[in-house]
Amino acid sequence: MRTVRFFSLRRSWPWLAFAFVLVVAAVLTYTQQWLGQAKYWADEDNFDQTERDASIWLPGYRPVIQAKPLKDLEDDETSDLTYNPDTKTLFTVTGKEPLLVELSLEGDVLRRIALIGFSNPEGVAMLSNGNMAITDERRRTLSIFKLGPVALELRAIDTREFDLGYADSGNKGFEGIAWDPAQQRLLLGKERAPTAMFSWSSDGTSGLEGKMEPLPSNELYMRNISALSVDPRTGHSLVLSAQSKLLLELDEHGQPVSFISLWGGMNGLHDSIPRAEGVAIDEDGTIYMVSEPNLFYVFRKDKNADPL
Structure with missing residues (x-):
């Protein structure tokens, strides 16, 4: 019996070692995440009131709409969010059934646009002059287009598409996208493996210039970018x-400024946001958020709010 146990243990030790490595990696990941957030917290004390007033300053935000269901989207998995200053509406995309959905600022569904030829749209952004962009994680593409005010479908073949690379990324590709008009660039966020940010020069219309360039991402301390x-x-x-x-708030140089936790009991949240997949901010500083499967949130600045 002892011999049998000896050989059984010898055969299984590589799997035990592999499991041990996975546990250690998980512990290190969580430790790095919490140490990173502790660093954010400590760094916030270095900003004086003038600097805070010149930033978004997330610790002052509190939810005014929490976990409002987006009607008839519970089976479609909302992902990402963008604000259109011309129409004062929001747009989100859904992955299970490829849709572009227009929302009111109160989270009411105004329009559902079928995305024909798209596979897994994960990111959406308003650009300039009425142009929009969608990232398709599975096809690894970025599509730029103009959407008509009453359009109910959009065909991928009718958009201008760009290859985002990372052919082996699978379901870990580009989810985040945003237009930065001041620096004339698109910001892109790769979800994980690696979690990273990139920029791509653009005039915000139908064109991209040069190639996608990596941005410093060492101080994000995030498990993924949504x-x-x-x-x-x-x-x-x-x-x-x-x-x-x-x-997390980053300044124009990519340095952390402030953050807000999305756990229940923090910053006025009754419950944790299950899976926050989209964020947008308007010209008044109001922040909008969507979470899978179909939950909608609005945050506004409360100058008297306690940062805890």
């Missing part, structure tokens, strides 16, 4: 992570 948005007032970026339950 969505991106750019504040039209400050030029600062919002980076959303569903797995880390975190919304």
Whole structure:
């Protein structure tokens, strides 16, 4: 019996070692995440009131709409969000059934646009002059187009498509996309493996210039990137992570400024946001968010809010 156990253990030790490595990697990942957030918290104290007033300053935000269901989208999985300043409406995309959905600022569904020829749309952004962009994670493409005011379908073949590369990324491709008018570029966020941000020069219409360039992403301390948005007032970026339950503000140089936790009991949230997949900010600084499967949130600045 002892001999049998010896050989059984010898055969299984590679699997035990592999399991041990996975556990250690998971612990290190979570440790790095929480240490990173602790660093954000400590760094916030270095900003004086003038600097805070010149930023988005997320600790002052509180939810005014929480977990409102988006009608008839519970089976479609909403992903990403963008704000259209011309129509004062929002747009989201859905992955299970490829749709582009127009929403009111209160989270009411106004229009459903069928995305013909798209596979897994994950990112959406308003550009300039009425142009929009959609990233398709499975096809690894970025599509730029103009959407008519009453259009009910959009065909991929009628858009201008660009290859995002990372052919082996599978379901870990580009989810975040945002238009940065001040720096004339598109910001792109790769979900994970690796979690990273990129920029691509553009005039915000139908063209992209040069090639996609990596941005410093070492201080994100996020398990994934779900969505991106750019504040039209400050030029600062919002980076959303569903797995880390975190919304992070970066300045125009990509340095962390402030953050807000999306766990229940924090920052006025009754319950944790299940899986935050989209974020947008308007010209007044109001922040909008969507979570899978179909939940809608609105955050506004409360100057008297306690940052905890």
